[in-house]
Amino acid sequence: MNAVPRKVAVxxxxxxxxxxxxxxxxxxxxxxxxxxxxxxxxxxVSAGGVGASGTAEAVKDADVIITMVPxxxxxxxxxxxxxxxxANARKGAYWVDCSTIRPDVSVQLAAAARKAGIKALDAPVSxxxxxxxEGNLSIMVGGETADVEAVRPVxxxxxxxxxxxxxxGSGQTVKATNQLIxxxxxxxxxxxxxxxxxxxxDTQAAIKVLAGGLAGxxxxxxxxxxxxxxxxxxxxRVDLHHKDLGIVTAAAREAGVAIPLGxxxxxxxxxxxxxGHGSLDHSALMLLVExxxxxxxx
Amino acid sequence: MNAVPRKVAVxxxxxxxxxxxxxxxxxxxxxxxxxxxxxxxxxxVSAGGVGASGTAEAVKDADVIITMVPxxxxxxxxxxxxxxxxANARKGAYWVDCSTIRPDVSVQLAAAARKAGIKALDAPVSxxxxxxxEGNLSIMVGGETADVEAVRPVxxxxxxxxxxxxxxGSGQTVKATNQLIxxxxxxxxxxxxxxxxxxxxDTQAAIKVLAGGLAGxxxxxxxxxxxxxxxxxxxxRVDLHHKDLGIVTAAAREAGVAIPLGxxxxxxxxxxxxxGHGSLDHSALMLLVExxxxxxxx
Numbered sequence: 261m262n263a264v265p266r267k268v269a270v271x272x273x274x275x276x277x278x279x280x281x282x283x284x285x286x287x288x289x290x291x292x293x294x295x296x297x298x299x300x301x302x303x304x305v306s307a308g309g310v311g312a313s314g315t316a317e318a319v320k321d322a323d324v325i326i327t328m329v330p331x332x333x334x335x336x337x338x339x340x341x342x343x344x345x346x347a348n349a350r351k352g353a354y355w356v357d358c359s360t361i362r363p364d365v366s367v368q369l370a371a372a373a374r375k376a377g378i379k380a381l382d383a384p385v386s387x388x389x390x391x392x393x394e395g396n397l398s399i400m401v402g403g404e405t406a407d408v409e410a411v412r413p414v415x416x417x418x419x420x421x422x423x424x425x426x427x428x429g430s431g432q433t434v435k436a437t438n439q440l441i442x443x444x445x446x447x448x449x450x451x452x453x454x455x456x457x458x459x460x461x462d463t464q465a466a467i468k469v470l471a472g473g474l475a476g477x478x479x480x481x482x483x484x485x486x487x488x489x490x491x492x493x494x495x496x497r498v499d500l501h502h503k504d505l506g507i508v509t510a511a512a513r514e515a516g517v518a519i520p521l522g523x524x525x526x527x528x529x530x531x532x533x534x535x536g537h538g539s540l541d542h543s544a545l546m547l548l549v550e551x552x553x554x555x556x557x558x
Numbered sequence: 559m560n561a562v563p564r565k566v567a568v569x570x571x572x573x574x575x576x577x578x579x580x581x582x583x584x585x586x587x588x589x590x591x592x593x594x595x596x597x598x599x600x601x602x603v604s605a606g607g608v609g610a611s612g613t614a615e616a617v618k619d620a621d622v623i624i625t626m627v628p629x630x631x632x633x634x635x636x637x638x639x640x641x642x643x644x645a646n647a648r649k650g651a652y653w654v655d656c657s658t659i660r661p662d663v664s665v666q667l668a669a670a671a672r673k674a675g676i677k678a679l680d681a682p683v684s685x686x687x688x689x690x691x692e693g694n695l696s697i698m699v700g701g702e703t704a705d706v707e708a709v710r711p712v713x714x715x716x717x718x719x720x721x722x723x724x725x726x727g728s729g730q731t732v733k734a735t736n737q738l739i740x741x742x743x744x745x746x747x748x749x750x751x752x753x754x755x756x757x758x759x760d761t762q763a764a765i766k767v768l769a770g771g772l773a774g775x776x777x778x779x780x781x782x783x784x785x786x787x788x789x790x791x792x793x794x795r796v797d798l799h800h801k802d803l804g805i806v807t808a809a810a811r812e813a814g815v816a817i818p819l820g821x822x823x824x825x826x827x828x829x830x831x832x833x834g835h836g837s838l839d840h841s842a843l844m845l846l847v848e849x850x851x852x853x854x855x856x
């Protein structure tokens with residue numbers, strides 16, 4: 261990587277944030293990080309980063325501040341208050357929120373950032389833990405064009421597809437559709453696999469031929485084998501996808517758009533969670549299809 | 559292609575069958591074809607094939623008989639009766655049905671073929687008109703292993719992915735899941751696109767970034783641009799996909815498998831058809847999402 265080094269702060273060193281921070285370090289950017297649990301900070305330090313005692317210390321000298329937290333209330337807590345990003349970042353710094361949150365909250369927070377003299381982008385990602393580790397996330401960016409281009413070299417250290425999709429909030433809107441499509445595609449694959457198993461078809465052979473035709477998808481490539489093996493370690497947890505589908509259905513309602521399959525997928529994800537599988541990978545939708553079909557082992 | 563030439567008969571020279579026959583000719587196999595409309599036979603002859611006056615004449619000297627017709631009753635008509643495949647094919651010939659029909663009918667017809675001394679395979683395809691023209695169809699084959707291997711060189715002239723998925727009928731079962739996944743994936747994409755348009759997001763940019771992440775699919779790659787442009791020329795007609803989804807839902811019922819998203823997709827495909835769009839491409843599901851969302855031009 262030949263990008264000009266930028267001082268980067270990363271707030272939220274979880275399943276996604278930590279490998280993203282590590283890839284920023286690998287690309288030559290100094291990274292200061294903060295996380296609520298010290299263990300993750302220690303892992304960042306082991307990788308060559310600097311640990312901070314709080315958000316304020318992490319962001320005070322940063323050129324680019326990346327936040328990666330689970331939900332809208334979490335990000336509001338990180339940016340607001342006396343220890344928050346807005347009160348402590350340099351004027352002119354870039355705040356890039358990679359969290360998946362409600363588009364309307366994203367728009368409000370970007371406006372608040374601008375009032376504090378901070379440039380704001382929403383930049384949620386797709387590609388999961390594997391994409392975060394491999395540095396080939398898809399990043400959907402909302403905000404001003406000049407700001408997107410200014411931080412592009414930094415984003416390209418963590419993602420292979422970095423696309424400016426519109427003004428503030430647009431990144432979150434596109435991420436919402438990503439989550440709609442992914443949930444629905446996993447559910448369709450789960451239904452297909454249970455159907456094939458019920459008909460005693462060779463599912464491995466079936467997957468190979470399905471992948472070669474119009475039914476092929478990244479979900480099929482990445483999830484089918486583990487679903488057949490009933491391995492549901494996350495990956496991306498049902499709890500988080502359930503949260504995201506709440507965003508999708510609310511945003512569709514607000515826009516007056518009917519999303520019959522997306523809404524059904526949201527219901528099914530909620531049902532998987534209600535059955536106690538919230539901490540499994542979202543491909544655990546298959547457990548629900550099995551249960552609905554009387555083919556559940558449990 | 560270096561395959562040993564086999565005398566091939568192709569019954570059904572439609573949107574799929576004709577380009578498949580042409581690719582067989584290109585691979586060096588002599589092809590005799592029959593179709594109800596003479597125009598298609600003339601096109602086959604122009605490409606170097608031989609036209610027949612009926613099924614009986616087409617199949618009488620063939621090593622391999624390929625049928626490609628729309629539905630279960632059509633194939634029953636082609637194979638049965640004094641002018642049909644079973645009464646006229648050589649003993650030991652291979653009958654390869656590339657039509658998409660009910661798995662149970664496929665099993666019955668294969669048994670009838672064996673009684674007539676004919677080796678039967680079900681070999682439905684995925685990849686659409688483009689795949690048929692380019693010779694890179696995905697072919698899901700049900701039947702005896704030895705029979706599959708015997709005709710594999712012929713199938714490889716029309717498809718790039720040829721997979722033996724199980725005994726007679728298995729090809730149709732896998733094709734049913736293919737059609738479930740494809741219909742659902744198109745509908746999810748349609749919902750996503752209408753959602754993005756309602757939020758005034760740059761759909762071209764959004765597609766680029768969605769394609770790079772876990773939401774990526776062959777449907778998105780092949781259909782998104784034409785859906786955004788509202789171009790719905792087939793391709794694969796709503797009428798045919800509606801027929802296929804009837805097969806899927808019936809087969810799921812028989813196996814006691816719940817397919818909530820597949821069943822919803824079947825309902826929506828039926829609704830698009832009921833609104834008079836049966837002859838459009840299946841991506842016309844988008845017209846229904848628009849109508850449900852009050853965003854229809856008409």
